[in-house]
Amino acid sequence: MAASPQPARYRPETTILDLGDAFYDSVEPARFPETRLRFRNQRAAASVGLDHLTDAEWLAHFGRFEPLSGTLQTPLALRYHGHQFRQYNPEIGDGRGFLYAQLRDDRDRLMDLGTKGSGQTPYSRFGDGRLTLKGGVREVLATEMLEALGVETSRSFSLIETGEALDRGDEPSPTRSSVLVRLSHGHVRIGTFQRLAYERDAENMARLVDYVLRHFYNEPGGGDAAARLLEHVVRGTARLAASYMAAGFVHGVLNSDNINVTAESFDYGPWRFAPTWDPAFTAAYFDHAGLYAFGRQPEAIHWDAAQLAISLRLLAEAEPLIAALDGFGDHYQRAVSDAILWRLGVRPRDPATDRALVQTIEKALRSGKTPIDRFFFDAFGGAVPDTPAYQAFAEAREALADYTPRATRDHSYWHGAEPCSMLIDEVEAIWARIADADDWTAFEAKVAAIREMGAALI
Incomplete structure (x- = not known):
C-alpha cells in the first residue's frame, strides 16, 4: 500500500532580499477596524505547512500582517512598469498590495504570499489601497474554478473582511472592504x-x-x-x-x-x-x-x-x-490540444490528429452555440451524445471514437444533471446574498461544488 501523503513542513525563505532594494520598497500594512475571517484555504495552507494555525493566529498573520517566523519581517511593495492596453505606463507598481512572505511548498517550489487590499504604498497614486469585499469574493471564485479546470493559477489563500466602507465609482457605494492573500509561484512580472x-x-x-x-x-x-x-x-x-x-x-x-x-x-x-x-x-x-x-x-x-x-x-x-x-x-x-483533450477526459494521440480534432470541436462549438461547460460535461470520456442538441458535432463524435479515455465517469459529479459553471449571473447572485443578508451559504456551497468537479476531472 502506498504511503499516505505527509503534511508539508513550514520552510520559510527570504530569497527576494538577494535582489537588493532596487526592486522593492518597505511598506507598512494598513490598520483595519476589524478582521473577520471569510475564507481560509486549508488545502493551500497544508501545501506550505501553515494548516496548523489557529483562526486567531491566521487573523494575526493575514489580517494584521504580524510577520511569520523566518521569512520577511517587513512587507515589500514590488517595483515594476508595464503596458496597460498597449500604452506604456512607468507610474505603476504594487499600489494596493505587497509581498508578505516567501516559503517552500510541498513540490519544493519557491512560493510567495502576496496581498491585495492591504493599504497604500508609494505606487498607489491616488488610490486608497483597499479591496472591496465583492472583489475578494470574485477572486476566490475565479481561482477555485481555474484550479479545478487545470489552469496554473495563484490560489486565494485567505479572505478577511476589514470593516471599512469603500466608495467606488463603478459599483454601488459605500461597499464592504476586505484584504486578500494569494499564494503564488513568484510575483516577478514581465x-x-x-x-x-x-x-x-x-x-x-x-x-x-x-x-x-x-x-x-x-x-x-x-x-x-x-x-x-x-x-x-x-x-x-x-x-x-x-x-x-x-x-x-x-x-x-x-x-x-x-x-x-x-x-x-x-x-x-x-x-x-x-x-x-x-x-x-x-x-x-x-x-x-x-x-x-x-x-x-x-x-x-x-x-x-x-x-x-x-x-x-x-x-x-x-x-x-x-x-x-x-x-x-x-x-x-x-x-x-492537450488542454482540450484533458478536459474531455481522453488521451492525446499524435499532434496532427489531435489538432484536427480540436479544430473540429472549436468549429462545432462556434456554429452550434452549445454552452462550453455543457459540452465538456456531456462529452467527458470521449463520447459526444447522439442527440439533436449535438447535431453540429457529428464529425467530432466520429473522430473521438478513436481516442482512449483517460478517466471514467464513475465519480458522482458525472451523475448530476448540470455541469458546474461560473457564469456572471451566478457570481452576482452569490454576492447579492452576502451583500443583502450576510449569507455565505451559497458561496461556501459553490466552493465545495467546484472542488468536487476538480476531483472528478483528475
Whole structure:
C-alpha cells in the first residue's frame, strides 16, 4: 500500500532580499477596524505547512500582517512598469498590495504570499489601497474554478473582511472592504523587466534574469541566460493561453504587468467565463475594442511575451530572442490540444490528429452555440451524445471514437444533471446574498461544488 501523503513542513525563505532594494520598497500594512475571517484555504495552507494555525493566529498573520517566523519581517511593495492596453505606463507598481512572505511548498517550489487590499504604498497614486469585499469574493471564485479546470493559477489563500466602507465609482457605494492573500509561484512580472529596460539598468537586469532562472526554473545564470529565460516564458505563457481557452475563461486585463514570468495566472479583476465559444466575448466593460476578448487572448499573451523579448535586448542579441519568441505558435497549438483533450477526459494521440480534432470541436462549438461547460460535461470520456442538441458535432463524435479515455465517469459529479459553471449571473447572485443578508451559504456551497468537479476531472 502506498504511503499516505505527509503534511508539508513550514520552510520559510527570504530569497527576494538577494535582489537588493532596487526592486522593492518597505511598506507598512494598513490598520483595519476589524478582521473577520471569510475564507481560509486549508488545502493551500497544508501545501506550505501553515494548516496548523489557529483562526486567531491566521487573523494575526493575514489580517494584521504580524510577520511569520523566518521569512520577511517587513512587507515589500514590488517595483515594476508595464503596458496597460498597449500604452506604456512607468507610474505603476504594487499600489494596493505587497509581498508578505516567501516559503517552500510541498513540490519544493519557491512560493510567495502576496496581498491585495492591504493599504497604500508609494505606487498607489491616488488610490486608497483597499479591496472591496465583492472583489475578494470574485477572486476566490475565479481561482477555485481555474484550479479545478487545470489552469496554473495563484490560489486565494485567505479572505478577511476589514470593516471599512469603500466608495467606488463603478459599483454601488459605500461597499464592504476586505484584504486578500494569494499564494503564488513568484510575483516577478514581465513589467518587472520592462522597468529595468526603461531605466537602462543592465546590471540589475542580469541579476533578475539569474534570480528567476535559479529560483523558478532550477537553472544556472550566465552565458545565454536571457534567451533561456525567454524560452521558458514563451513556452509557459503559450500553455497559459491554451488553458484559458480550454476553460472558457476570459481574464479581462492581460497587460504586461499582469503576466508572471513563471506563467502562472494571477490578478483577477473583471474576469468572466464565456457562456459559449464566442471569440468576441469580453470581460471588461472598458475593453471597447475587444483587445482582450476570449478569442484574442493567445495574441495578447504573445504580445506581452514580445515585450519581455524587447526588454531582454539590454542583455542579449536579437537573433536568439526572436527564435525563442517565434516558438510561441507551435507551443500554443500543442498546449491547446492537450488542454482540450484533458478536459474531455481522453488521451492525446499524435499532434496532427489531435489538432484536427480540436479544430473540429472549436468549429462545432462556434456554429452550434452549445454552452462550453455543457459540452465538456456531456462529452467527458470521449463520447459526444447522439442527440439533436449535438447535431453540429457529428464529425467530432466520429473522430473521438478513436481516442482512449483517460478517466471514467464513475465519480458522482458525472451523475448530476448540470455541469458546474461560473457564469456572471451566478457570481452576482452569490454576492447579492452576502451583500443583502450576510449569507455565505451559497458561496461556501459553490466552493465545495467546484472542488468536487476538480476531483472528478483528475
